[in-house]
Every structure is written in C-alpha cells, then in structure tokens.
Amino acid sequence: MAEVINKQVLLRDYVSGSAKESDMIVTSSTTKLKLPEGSKGVLVKNLYLSCDPYMRGRMRKSNLSSYVDAFKPGSPITGYGVAKVLDSGDPNFKEGDLIWGITGWEEYSVINATRTHFKIHHTDVPLSYYTGILGMPGMTAYVGFYEICSPKKGEYVFISAAAGAVGQLVGQFAKLAGCYVVGSAGSKEKVDLLKNKFGFDEAFNYKEEPDLDAALKRYFPEGIDIYFENVGGKMLDAVIQNIRDHARIALCGMISQYNHEQTEGVHNLMTLVWKRARMEGFLVFEHYHLYPKFLEFLLPNIKEGKIVYVEDVAEGLENAPAALVGLFAGRNVGKQVVVVSHE
Known part of the structure; x- marks a missing residue:
C-alpha cells in the first residue's frame, strides 16, 4: 500500500523557563492509511487541534506541575483535537x-x-467547536461554574483570563444564572x-x-461571591482579600505561573477561614460522565x-508552535484553534 507524507510537530527537548517556538520542530514522516492486521487502534485524519495552557506543564521533565504525563522529546506533541476516522480496529x-x-499534533x-x-x-455547528465550547474547555466552564461554584441568582462573579476559551463561557453561564459578572483580560x-x-x-x-x-474594590464594593480562577499569583491574592462570606473559588488553572520555575505564593489564606469560604481545584476529565x-x-x-x-484560528500545522506559545503572552483572542485540514 502507498504511503503518504505525515507532517508532524515534535517536542525538541524538555523546556525550562518560557516556552518558545524553537522548542518544537515541524517535520515530516510517512505513514500508511491502513491499520496493520489485528490492530485495536483507530487511524484518524486530524482536522482541528486545540492549544491549551495545561500543555505547557507537559513540556517539563519533572512533570510535578501537570496531572498528565510529560511529552516525549523527539515525539509528536499530543492534545485535544477533532478528527475523522479512516480505519478502525475499535x-x-x-x-x-x-x-x-486526545490526538497527535500531526x-x-x-x-x-x-x-x-x-x-x-x-454537525450543524462548526466542527472546530469540539476543540472549545463543545469540547474540553466547554466542559471545564460548565463543571467549574455549576458543579463547583453552585451559583445563586444575584451573586457577584469575577472571572480572570475572561476572554479565553473557558472564561468567555463562564461569564455567559453566570449571566444566564442571573449573576452580576466582571471579567479581567x-x-x-x-x-x-x-x-x-x-x-x-x-x-x-x-x-x-x-x-x-x-481595582476589585472598585468593581465589587460589596465583595465577590464566586471567583473562577484561571490566572493565579497576584490576582488570586487580590481576590482573596475581596471575598464575601461563604464565597466559592473554583481553581481551574493558573496561567501566570506556568512558565515560572518558582511559583508565586499566596499570602492571605487565613481570610478563607473567617469568611468560611471554599477554594476547590478540579480536573475536567473526572466529570466527563x-x-x-x-x-x-x-x-x-x-x-x-x-x-x-x-x-482565534491559526491555519496550518506549521503555525501550531507559534499558536501554542502565544497563549502565554495573551496573543490569542478567544479559543486558540489550529486548522490541520478543512476536509
């Protein structure tokens, strides 16, 4: 059977400090468009790939900062994507x-x-939505807001990184729930x-x-009931100083810290005690049911x-490294998607 060219994005080596485009290599190999006899795998053609902040943690050797395995240098990066099945043993x-x-960056x-x-x-919505609003980020917003924060009508909600893949949805969910909503970007x-x-x-x-x-006192003179945390560091510190009694903080991510070798601390956790507040981390894949x-x-x-x-759409696999790195400089406006094929 004829082989086809398979363009790929590989991790060059483990990354410390800020991730750069040069930490990834765009290369090509060849592959057959048929699974070997007896394979239980699924051969797919990738259509859209998702750039997500958690992927930075997978570029580290000591992967303590991430809840999924580190990428392997010299191998294709992996992440969420939308694909079409070409052959299946499943x-x-x-x-x-x-x-x-989860699929390969290829x-x-x-x-x-x-x-x-x-x-x-x-399929009556854009397929790319399954990298975002109808995929992992959408589920993250839904679980974090409804399951972790249990919103009540009239509550005061603050969202950091609010224009990102998750934040833009949390804000809209909060408005549907009848809350007052402020975002930072x-x-x-x-x-x-x-x-x-x-x-x-x-x-x-x-x-x-x-x-x-x-700034938070200006926008929330009466304090914050719900904080959807995407940033960490100084922002989390400031929010804790402005929470109301029985506030809920959903810890979704802390993008300000992902490139740091030494993360910033939070200095006012005692406030959680006298405000009887709850701060809870969550992993979306535990809620996929x-x-x-x-x-x-x-x-x-x-x-x-x-x-x-x-x-925010980047065309072509060769532009995927720049799209991923751009997340950490806030270059993307909305959900960062890479188009591999329009098929």
Whole structure:
C-alpha cells in the first residue's frame, strides 16, 4: 500500500523557563492509511487541534506541575483535537466517524480510544467547536461554574483570563444564572469583547491596574461571591482579600505561573477561614460522565444565540508552535484553534 507524507510537530527537548517556538520542530514522516492486521487502534485524519495552557506543564521533565504525563522529546506533541476516522480496529468507531479527544499534533494519527474520546453526533455547528465550547474547555466552564461554584441568582462573579476559551463561557453561564459578572483580560480589544459580545456587566484590563486590590474594590464594593480562577499569583491574592462570606473559588488553572520555575505564593489564606469560604481545584476529565447533560444544556443555547463563542484560528500545522506559545503572552483572542485540514 502507498504511503503518504505525515507532517508532524515534535517536542525538541524538555523546556525550562518560557516556552518558545524553537522548542518544537515541524517535520515530516510517512505513514500508511491502513491499520496493520489485528490492530485495536483507530487511524484518524486530524482536522482541528486545540492549544491549551495545561500543555505547557507537559513540556517539563519533572512533570510535578501537570496531572498528565510529560511529552516525549523527539515525539509528536499530543492534545485535544477533532478528527475523522479512516480505519478502525475499535468496535466503537467506524470509518467516516467524526470524533474529538486526545490526538497527535500531526496530519494522521493512530489513537487508542479511551473514555476521553467522543463521537460527534451534532454537525450543524462548526466542527472546530469540539476543540472549545463543545469540547474540553466547554466542559471545564460548565463543571467549574455549576458543579463547583453552585451559583445563586444575584451573586457577584469575577472571572480572570475572561476572554479565553473557558472564561468567555463562564461569564455567559453566570449571566444566564442571573449573576452580576466582571471579567479581567489583558487588552482593550478583549475588554470590549467581554462587555459588547459576551454580555459581561463590567470588564477591566489588569495590565492597566497598578493595584489589583483597589481595582476589585472598585468593581465589587460589596465583595465577590464566586471567583473562577484561571490566572493565579497576584490576582488570586487580590481576590482573596475581596471575598464575601461563604464565597466559592473554583481553581481551574493558573496561567501566570506556568512558565515560572518558582511559583508565586499566596499570602492571605487565613481570610478563607473567617469568611468560611471554599477554594476547590478540579480536573475536567473526572466529570466527563456529565457530557450528555452538558450537550443537552448547551446546544439549544448556541442555536438560539444565547451563548456565543469566539475562536482565534491559526491555519496550518506549521503555525501550531507559534499558536501554542502565544497563549502565554495573551496573543490569542478567544479559543486558540489550529486548522490541520478543512476536509
């Protein structure tokens, strides 16, 4: 059988300090478009790849900062993506199926399907949505807000990195729940997006605030009931000083810390005691059993225009390293997606 060229993005070596494009290599190998006899794998053509902040932790050798295994230098990077099945030795998937889940940063991958691979049944929305709003980030927003934060109408909600893949959805969920919502982001463009497109009540550019504590007091004179944490460091410190009694903080991520070898500390945890507040971390893949319920809730809201979603699209696998690195400088506006193929 003829072989085809398979463009790939490999990790050059383990990374310390800030991740750079040169830490990844774009190269090509060859592959057959048929599985070997007896294989239980699934051969896919990758269509869209997702750039997500947690991937930075997988570039470290001592992978204590991540909850998934480190990438292997010289091998393709892996992450969430949308793909089309070309050949399958797995009874759950057949040729022609569209799926989302973990795949390789390459044109063609052989994956071993797990409980984190889902068949796509709804194709009346953009397929790229399964890297974001209808995929892992959407589930993250849903679980973190509804399951961890248990919102009540009229509560005061703050979201950091609010224009990102997860934050833009949490804000819209909070508005649907009848809450007052403020988000922080890193540019005027993003702040405008939060207020004018996503319906946040207020938003501010954290880079223009020399005193985060003062900024939060300005937007939340009565304090914060729910904080959806995407940033960490100084932002978390400032939020804790401004929480109300029985506040809930969902620890989703801490992007400000991912490139640091020595992470910044938080200095006012005692506030959680006298405010009887709860701070809880969560991992989305422990909640994937809720995916059918999540789709039931979200699809009608998308179709009725009650929830909108913004993507930042990079065309071509060769632009994937720049897209991934750009996350940590806040270059993306909305969910960062890489298009491998428009098929």
